[in-house]
Amino acid sequence: MSDTFGELAEIAAAPRPRRVRRTRALPRAIVAAALIPIALIALPIVYVLIRSADAGWSGIVAELFRERTLMLFWNTSVLTFSVTGLALAIGGAAAWLTERSDLPGRGLWRVLFCLPLAMPAFVASFAWKSIGPSFQGLGGAILILSMESFPLVFLPLAAALRSMDPAPEEVSRSLGRGPRATFMKVVLPRALPAAGGGALLVAAHMLSEFGALSLLRVQTLTTAIFQQYELQFDNASAAVLSAMLMLFCLPVAFGEIYLRGAERRDKVGRSAVRSRREQRLGPWLWPALAFSALVCVLALGVPFGRLGYWLMRGVSAGRGIEAIGPALWGSLSLALPGTIVTTIVALPLVLLALRGGGRIARVAERLPYVVHGLPGLVVALALVYASIRLLPAVYQTRAVLFAAYAILFMPLAQSALRASAELVSPEMEDVARTLGRGALRAFVSVTLPALAPGLGAALALVALELMRELTATLILAPTGVATLATEVWSLTSDGAYAAAAPFAAALVLISGLPVYVFTLRTLDPGGRGRKGRPRKRRPRTG
């Protein structure tokens, strides 16, 4: 249906194409609203540059070529590449097994493979670390973080494999390609954007990870920035390290858009999900089961087991247990409004990017991805710096913290919203306008409703991250407000593992809800219908 409208609109537009493009440009309100996220994102970047400039050229050069900086650079690279690679391998294998093979109990495995999302990396690290010292260091960190982050690859990849139109595969097979060649030539290229998007998310997480790495005694650029800050608040060398970290984020930021560009080719037929033949595992059944079980033991069994162990024992158990209510309330009262603010702030940027408002708009839309790899600490410092100087009245209020959340997690909302917004062709809006609607009304009645499916995923993903956000919350939260994450952090850093365990358990439990929503949204976008059951062809709007 949309294609017919699209053709109509193209015919109508043919004589004066440039003009049409311009009217299709966003209502000015949206452009104006986009200035808010852009200003927010600019804050930490400007802050890092100002502070780096304090060091002077010679200072910057000296900092960059210290032996220690090279060591940090090396550790950061090894960690980021290894964890991303392992997450791709594990997530890829898991997605193929649950979506394309005849592995028994796929429904259950699917749920199990998503559950590690509910386990914050620093809680998992605390659990592993409390077993013994051998899990500390770079090797241990790579193992633990890969296990906790592979669902970020698994989920989008499984969803892509599932929603893929089987027709090209059937054609490939009918033309004589074997299953392996078909997979490599037909399935893989179309699954790559989803896998790549997940991998980039993992990479961004690794660049900004602090809590887990600090517990595991791994020094990266981010942990070094924290150390500098512990030593001295305004520290030029921390700023130089932050600038370096932003350079690391650049390929991540632009890699995402590159993959998104590639993704468009499978737009046609998204709604045509028919049954497809499953790959028989045959002799590989037992190794496949063993692999799935091992992943679940490492990613879920060990952390949950240790958490349970610490719940049961230790003299510090029960200490401060009455604080769990306020901390839970603190988490919710910060994370929920923060999620809404972040998603709303991201919206104009998504629209800006969709309507391709020129090079400046494209760069502006990418900036949040560059900042996403910065530790929450740097963003928090930028906000302390700016709010004390420019708006002292809001300092240490929730408003500043919400701004930090928006700066840090906007890309998650952007990606989720964009995924669903891209499915609406702008020609639809033109049609609405030929039928007499104004630019804004056409936008509100045609494009905005199409964002709804992405909204659920955006909210769930952002809520999940905000619930476990640690460093910006520590610095910016109003005095006296504690969250589950800050309580776990301060208790584990005092070595009171048993006291920390109930808070960690509550954090994991409460993270389960957004994980559930997000998983459901991703793996079953219609919210109904199962693979194999014929579905009505319908426009993908809900």
Place this chain on the structure above:
Amino acid sequence: MYPLSRRALLKGAALGGAALAATPALLAAASRPARAADGPLALYNGQHRPPVEALIAAFTAATGIEVAVRHGSSAQLASQLMEEGAHSPADLFWSEESPSLFALAEKGLLAPLAAETLASVPAEYSAKDGTWIGATARCRVVVYNKADVDPATLPASVLDFASEAYADKVAFAPASGAFQQQIMAVMILKGRETALAWLKGLRQYGRVYNSDSAAVEAVESGDIPIALSNNYYWQALAREIGEADVQSAIHNIGHGDPGTLITVSGGGVLKSAKNAEAAQRFVGFMVSEEGQKAIVAAIAEYPLRPGVTSPFPLTPFGELDPAPVTPNQLGDAEAALALLREAELA
């Protein structure tokens, strides 16, 4: 073909305006004033939480004054206070170590404390100008694993650990404020060159941990035989595990060596405090007999008020024979930071 109508433009502008206006409104809605002038006492806390929570409970019970706490590391909070300057919402600062207080006093951010408060503890543990006061003393010690180390073979000076004989055997935490004070003590007693050589040696032969408590845990679990730490991390661990099961022990080097260094935690009132009177009362309560008892029951530190004793099995304060360096000599420990950088440890 579809020229932008004036109506649409106006509507667009109105919506844009609304969107822009909504943000400050949203900010304002979220930003209830941090607190009224007579609200709870605002405490920035860099000290470990158990003693602070114990003291606040006792203070509120005794005076009816509520206290809102902001937790962080001492150095970080001190820097935040400097950044905030006169706008600071804080009334008082409880620091885990004296250099942070010293730095704030240098910047002129601390108000003088009441004379009777200052008289509660020996003068050598407080600021010369009376702007901050030491509440408890802690001691730098050597923690060793009982299975791996015979304490009789431990060296006579902490400087000896920076040698090949101890390769991969000594855990230390360069980011810890107390370690930086230890660097200062080495520098004061033995000179800058010796201190730098010591740090370089530690970097070469020792193993870096992120915190003293992580280093002590590593010794307890047999990961590494020896750690340079504060005394109370070991006592906290022993309490968590149970005295009978603990695998590690404390060794005091003594005889004036920088390996045994007294550092103090303490407090000060901000000049910009809106609740200055209540803040002064809180600091007075910190060093009162009741307050000191509450603090030392919650953490294995030495009470500085004469006549109060710790319930923990501590080496008696008089038997420590520590390095002859006072908190005022340690100053703001900035020089230690420069040395750490020079040794590529920070």
